[in-house]
Amino acid sequence: MIKKIQIDDIVLLLSPDNKTFMVNIKEGKSFSSHLGMLDLTQAIGKSWGETIQSNLGNEFILMEPTVEDKLMKVRRLTQIVYPKDAALIIFKTGIRSGMKVIETGVGSGALTIALANSVAPEGKIYSYEKREEFIKNAADNIRYAGLIDYVEFFNRDARDGFDQTDVDVAIIDLPSPWYGIPSAYESLRGGGRIASISPTYNQVERSVQCMEDTGFVNIETLELILRNYQVKQGKTRPRDRMVGHTGFLTFARKAIAS
Amino acid sequence: MIKKIQIDDIVLLLSPDNKTFMVNIKEGKSFSSHLGMLDLTQAIGKSWGETIQSNLGNEFILMEPTVEDKLMKVRRLTQIVYPKDAALIIFKTGIRSGMKVIETGVGSGALTIALANSVAPEGKIYSYEKREEFIKNAADNIRYAGLIDYVEFFNRDARDGFDQTDVDVAIIDLPSPWYGIPSAYESLRGGGRIASISPTYNQVERSVQCMEDTGFVNIETLELILRNYQVKQGKTRPRDRMVGHTGFLTFARKAIAS
Amino acid sequence: MIKKIQIDDIVLLLSPDNKTFMVNIKEGKSFSSHLGMLDLTQAIGKSWGETIQSNLGNEFILMEPTVEDKLMKVRRLTQIVYPKDAALIIFKTGIRSGMKVIETGVGSGALTIALANSVAPEGKIYSYEKREEFIKNAADNIRYAGLIDYVEFFNRDARDGFDQTDVDVAIIDLPSPWYGIPSAYESLRGGGRIASISPTYNQVERSVQCMEDTGFVNIETLELILRNYQVKQGKTRPRDRMVGHTGFLTFARKAIAS
């Protein structure tokens, strides 16, 4: 049985010119686009992949948002962690359903959405953030993405330590990653993995030194560069513009002194 | 309660010079490395992150393999899908616990391991492959990774269609992706996502054309370039050697004609 | 004896906020910038590297334009060939003072400026272009750069052949490079080099095939990706934005059937 779209569902609308809009379906609600007004009531009872029409006769396709869509549509107070980086962090740290993960700081909650999506329904993200306004905005974003049940917030500086022990993974996204690395070591189980995200090489150099001093091993630093392509018959090429840099990623595992 | 290492566990041994070896723990079994012989019986009852010693006095750290480790250690009959690409495929198609996913072909089973890890324990990977020897090798690799329960094989050419309907995601890794794209469309649910992996521009151009003709929308082609860094105090730099190209990734979603 | 700046010299003004402006020095001429009005008469008799002041008290440094500066400041009717690509084309084809070089088409004359600068004072660029308005604009740009004496224009389609024989190098920058490749072969001396610039892989594939069929050898295709860095104490990193693609470069040499 394929699920039909219902009231309160979040839908990604795909326009004829390949733009996407994330909307919450409500009885009688409408959405105003560059291609006309859409009565969202039309969506109720439709299947994913079907279309609704704007008052100007343009067809919009009803798409189920992926975790990438949810991450990209957050309200941003900060630079966000991009899908390419979120995906590799989750993969390389081995995050999966049921795990306990510490994250600091929360930023705009974009990475938190990806992490929560991966640990649901049995796992939990413990998110430490010292700026209360960031927690408030991130919580709104995560709630809208339908993942708030898998996230617990702590309004605290990473230097003051984390309440959890034996967590599987710790993610450090701080201007001073070395504030969070020793606390992460304390909270991780043996063999637990850490990932750190930083835009500058100075942060990376000091983070790696801190990880070595703290007892982490198998330390690896890398960067992902994403290239988009224009694919058209006879005119296929890399696109003109690209994001030049998001951040360096550093990964390691916790060893236990014998 | 933290789990202790037991007989039959798969362990990633980390050597003092940062090399990794994947071993199966057995009573009385030993492992011969470049840094001496290791009696694996020592590992039983230890925690992840603790160490065992070789007969030459070198300490090896006992690490729990992540899905990345399992993927990288497969016996290869083919080029494998690398972690950076596997991670983004899973992320962008939204694969998660419980989903039904079609894959064709299986190659050496590296991507299959990543997919199976993501859909476990309730989901399933339906893997279509026309070369029987590839299925045999991939099944061995997936079994060793502990994920065989989540994979079902079909010894069949993708052109002959897939048995499943209403699957969430289809992954095409074929020399002629257009052999699998129409079959994937038939098997996907509305809004279901497709990903295709190809090394050449020519494959990409024809695949995108085929997706457009078949009824896929929101088509996007990209490439991930991974750069490794040497991080040392005062000597931090990109590494000299890198993989120049793995493949182009194309993503799309199934629309349903109204 | 170091030359002093004179009337009619072209000067690159460097503002305090690291912007550059190319101006022609004239008695009594002034230049209006975002940091005030500059009386250019001040520059006469100064040395390169010295400064002049705007009416708002901002100091501008008097720089001698390099060929890169001249190339980047052309009036553009077309996409230009960027310095990274122009530099490698000149280097790999071995263009140097005294050589005879054919170019088709001229575009906005940016590459022509670089080529003319390299062959001066004894060599010559023979530039074939079928659109008269491009020749006019390019000639203005090249004249302003002080290099018009080293360039001769031909208002002609590349398919109709070139008048010169025994030229050292031929540069093809056409939407259909295969229109120019056979003509280039005819005009090149034995061992002469060809370079072709194209944005799409389809053009590259067909160009390489055409070169092979025509009698070129040692064919090589490559691409240069330029990454800019922000370098600040403690905050060094790749810049956020970058040009994602300019073009593919193909190089080859003319063999003579024995």
Add this chain to the structure above:
Amino acid sequence: MIKKIQIDDIVLLLSPDNKTFMVNIKEGKSFSSHLGMLDLTQAIGKSWGETIQSNLGNEFILMEPTVEDKLMKVRRLTQIVYPKDAALIIFKTGIRSGMKVIETGVGSGALTIALANSVAPEGKIYSYEKREEFIKNAADNIRYAGLIDYVEFFNRDARDGFDQTDVDVAIIDLPSPWYGIPSAYESLRGGGRIASISPTYNQVERSVQCMEDTGFVNIETLELILRNYQVKQGKTRPRDRMVGHTGFLTFARKAIAS
């Protein structure tokens, strides 16, 4: 009149399988390749682009070496500056026939060959190098390339200053670039340009700081990444392997305090 190949000419032999060999033509000399023995006397009187045969019947094409060929074929005692970087250094610093250029250190003389080729016949490269064995090897390489007349060596540490004044360009290729930057400032004419090559971020950060402190302006740091392509009908793609990093390039110009 096209020049014929003569005794003592340096020739680049291109094998049927696209390998290149640089040889010096002598009466009665032979060259042993993986495709048979070549009697080089055959080459005398031939034109560039013509072929000679090995004793196994394989044809080798007689190519005139470009500056790139000469640079790549040096005997290496050190890491060399690659063509992509040499080309951009020459272009961005505006080096051309007749200029005076300081270089420190000489390494294996690869970059020196490129520089000498650009300033010949009227200009000169002043090469400062503290290790005598490097000068000896570089001089042999430069002499073989036919460019020794345009290079003058100084066996000296860059910190001890340079003898020349009013030079046009200074190139710094030192493990501690800040040893050469103040000396370069002293020797450059106003508006003269400096380029520095370094593999690590740490060197770049300190070099830029040193340039700012010394009086250089318009400072710019960048990196070139070269991607090679396999171009075959229907199988066109980036190559598997690539050089991951050669070095960062920093450029600046000398300002004169008013």
